[in-house]
Amino acid sequence: xxxxxxxxxxxxxxxxxxxxxxxxxxxxxxxxxxxxxxxxxxxxxxxxxxxxxxxxxxxxxxxxxxxxxxxxxxxxxxxxxxxxxxxxxxxxxxxxxxxxxxxxxxxxxxxxxxxxxxxxxxxxxxxxxxxxxxxxxxxxxxxxxxxxxxxxxxxxxxxxxxxxxxxxxxxxxxxxxxxxxxxxxxxxxxxxxxxxxxxxxxxxxxxxxxxxxxxxxxxxxxxxxxxxxxxxxxxxxxxxxxxxxxxxxxxxxxxxxxxxxxxxxxxxxx
Amino acid sequence: xxxxxxxxxxxxxxxxxxxxxxxxxxxxxxxxxxxxxxxxxxxxxxxxxxxxxxxxxxxxxxxxxxxxxxxxxxxxxxxxxxxxxxxxxxxxxxxxxxxxxxxxxxxxxxxxxxxxxxxxxxxxxxxxxxxxxxxxxxxxxxxxxxxxxxxxxxxxxxxxxxxxxxxxxxxxxxxxxxxxxxxxxxxxxxxxxxxxxxxxxxxxxxxxxxxxxxxxxxxxxxxxxxxxxxxxxxxxxxxxxxxxxxxxxxxxxxxxxxxxxxxxxxxxxxxxxxxxxxxxxxxxxxxxxxxxxxxxxxxxxxxxxxxxxxxxxxxxxxxxxxxxxxxxxxxxxxxxxxxxxxxxxxxxxxxxxxxxxxxxxxxxxxxxxxxxxxxxxxxxxxxxxxxxxxxxxxxxxxxxxxxxxxxxx
Numbered sequence: 001x002x003x004x005x006x007x008x009x010x011x012x013x014x015x016x017x018x019x020x021x022x023x024x025x026x027x028x029x030x031x032x033x034x035x036x037x038x039x040x041x042x043x044x045x046x047x048x049x050x051x052x053x054x055x056x057x058x059x060x061x062x063x064x065x066x067x068x069x070x071x072x073x074x075x076x077x078x079x080x081x082x083x084x085x086x087x088x089x090x091x092x093x094x095x096x097x098x099x100x101x102x103x104x105x106x107x108x109x110x111x112x113x114x115x116x117x118x119x120x121x122x123x124x125x126x127x128x129x130x131x132x133x134x135x136x137x138x139x140x141x142x143x144x145x146x147x148x149x150x151x152x153x154x155x156x157x158x159x160x161x162x163x164x165x166x167x168x169x170x171x172x173x174x175x176x177x178x179x180x181x182x183x184x185x186x187x188x189x190x191x192x193x194x195x196x197x198x199x200x201x202x203x204x205x206x207x208x209x210x211x212x213x214x215x216x217x218x219x220x221x222x223x224x225x226x227x228x229x230x231x232x233x234x235x236x237x238x239x240x241x242x243x244x245x246x247x248x249x250x251x252x253x254x255x256x257x258x259x260x261x262x263x264x265x266x267x268x269x270x
Numbered sequence: 271x272x273x274x275x276x277x278x279x280x281x282x283x284x285x286x287x288x289x290x291x292x293x294x295x296x297x298x299x300x301x302x303x304x305x306x307x308x309x310x311x312x313x314x315x316x317x318x319x320x321x322x323x324x325x326x327x328x329x330x331x332x333x334x335x336x337x338x339x340x341x342x343x344x345x346x347x348x349x350x351x352x353x354x355x356x357x358x359x360x361x362x363x364x365x366x367x368x369x370x371x372x373x374x375x376x377x378x379x380x381x382x383x384x385x386x387x388x389x390x391x392x393x394x395x396x397x398x399x400x401x402x403x404x405x406x407x408x409x410x411x412x413x414x415x416x417x418x419x420x421x422x423x424x425x426x427x428x429x430x431x432x433x434x435x436x437x438x439x440x441x442x443x444x445x446x447x448x449x450x451x452x453x454x455x456x457x458x459x460x461x462x463x464x465x466x467x468x469x470x471x472x473x474x475x476x477x478x479x480x481x482x483x484x485x486x487x488x489x490x491x492x493x494x495x496x497x498x499x500x501x502x503x504x505x506x507x508x509x510x511x512x513x514x515x516x517x518x519x520x521x522x523x524x525x526x527x528x529x530x531x532x533x534x535x536x537x538x539x540x541x542x543x544x545x546x547x548x549x550x551x552x553x554x555x556x557x558x559x560x561x562x563x564x565x566x567x568x569x570x571x572x573x574x575x576x577x578x579x580x581x582x583x584x585x586x587x588x589x590x591x592x593x594x595x596x597x598x599x600x601x602x603x604x605x606x607x608x609x610x611x612x613x614x615x616x617x618x619x620x621x622x623x624x625x626x627x628x629x630x631x632x633x634x635x636x637x638x639x640x641x642x643x644x645x646x647x648x649x650x651x652x653x654x655x656x657x658x659x660x661x662x663x664x665x666x667x668x669x670x671x672x673x674x675x676x677x678x679x
Contacts, residue, residue: 054577058301059462060459078576105577130300131299153302155306157303157306157465177302180463
């Protein structure tokens with residue numbers, strides 16, 4: 001069993017919900033990323049989702065687009081992201097790290113080379129935003145050889161037939177994108193999301209995590225009541241943009257946000 | 271030679287396959303939210319493409335609204351100047367709105383209407399596809415939003431104003447390199463958000479399946495007409511067919527009906543910008559690497575780390591780091607050839623066509639003209655080249671005047 005599954009199992013065994021935090025590697029500066037990852041874990045994050053900067057992040061809203069641009073200013077590539085994961089692993093052998101990005105940098109590295117190097121760096125899972133399972137065959141084989149979990153997305157527009165195929169292809173967990181829209185969109189209809197999550201959960205044995213639109217304890221808790229975990233992204237990345245000048249202030253603000261969400265999750269599951 | 275690379279049930283015109291691939295290219299590389307919309311579009315198009323009522327409606331608008339058929343014109347003075355093969359111009363510049371883009375937009379607007387979508391969106395570089403989209407939106411009473419890079423808005427202010435006159439909303443895109451590729455990203459984001467009531471009219475033969483197929487089919491009216499006109503006006507088949515390639519819709523449109531005529535050389539002309547050696551160009555087929563962008567696998571301008579490079583061309587319509595997947599495949603199987611022409615050569619051809627033929631070509635089309643003149647000189651006088659004159663150059667007058675140091679307006 002991989003680090004991802006054993007972590008999620010342990011969270012579930014303690015009757016808690018998984019908290020996933022997303023940051024873009026290298027944002028606002030490559031020197032801060034590993035430190036921020038440790039800070040997230042210290043505040044109760046179970047899984048780290050690390051965005052791989054790309055020039056054309058077509059599924060992202062303005063907040064995360066700017067994060068990609070901030071990281072690219074410092075020439076952060078897939079290779080440097082893997083190096084950050086290696087550094088993180090020197091002090092944390094326990095917390096799963098999932099990369100989230102677009103296919104082209106992985107294609108450029110080559111599927112086998114990527115799987116090999118990601119595995120050596122201590123990467124546990126991969127979400128490729130623009131790679132539906134239909135096109136993922138060769139990459140999935142390379143990942144399987146190196147015990148890296150491919151994680152696919154479900155959307156509000158996904159039909160039941162497709163949902164079955166997506167869950168079939170996923171390992172570790174399935175990621176439900178709760179909104180039609182880009183990352184950081186507003187106006188989450190919590191009741192509708194909960195109904196949809198309950199419906200999807202009946203169709204798979206994999207843990208179901210929900211992302212997009214979760215920005216604080218108040219939005220996280222009701223979603224976590226029906227899902228196995230929540231992903232917080234744009235809310236954290238917003239703080240990156242606002243606190244570029246001060247790494248100290250950034251760490252404090254990110255820690256505070258994550259602590260609030262963790263507290264809300266724990267309270268609602270108590 | 272080419273046929274050996276095809277499977278038993280495959281012909282050059284039987285692509286894409288069921289899942290939208292042209293050999294290793296094409297496909298459907300998009301976020302999950304769009305998969306259902308692409309399935310819906312595929313289903314709707316499969317039903318309509320052989321539907322006689324739909325085809326009659328399309329044919330009627332192409333004739334009475336767009337003004338088709340566009341003429342095939344023998345450019346005698348240009349031919350004399352080149353000193354070799356006869357150069358024939360397929361006059362897409364004479365279409366309503368001044369370019370080939372309208373052929374696709376009319377068809378996709380009809381598709382949107384059949385799918386019950388009251389709103390269309392589009393991306394645009396030079397503004398020609400944006401103008402064509404805004405035009406059909408007005409024609410069919412649809413709401414229209416056009417995404418355009420802020421850099422391109424500067425270069426093409428005439429077309430921006432024109433879109434506004436047509437009632438479209440033009441949204442400046444300030445992310446990334448602020449050009450066509452970023453406008454495409456932004457249009458995809460809009461579509462993901464408003465997929466229930468919105469149809470995205472992609473303007474070129476790129477993007478996720480079924481777009482490369484739909485746009486090619488709708489543009490292939492150019493090649494069908496040219497093939498029949500040439501047979502009637504001259505007899506037989508031309509020796510070569512030539513077109514500029516950015517995303518590649520005008521080229522696919524004129525190439526497609528000639529694909530199985532193996533004696534006809536198909537030549538695509540990319541934008542070499544400041545020169546291929548400088549790296550400042552927009553010629554992925556000439557000097558690119560295979561990758562995945564904007565929903566399909568194709569040749570791309572990218573660096574070693576897989577990041578997309580900024581491109582350069584004097585013509586906004588060719589300033590794009592990718593190219594339609596069918597072109598990538600035609601290159602690999604050697605059914606089509608691709609060359610590149612610099613800004614300077616294209617500007618020369620632009621001036622030349624004005625002086626020799628009294629025709630103002632778009633800077634995009636001027637790339638194909640530049641190569642045609644050079645290539646014609648290497649052929650015999652009894653040979654024939656058809657060049658797709660994909661658009662007219664009114665929109666480029668401010669750019670040209672600036673280059674010439676002349677203040678207008």
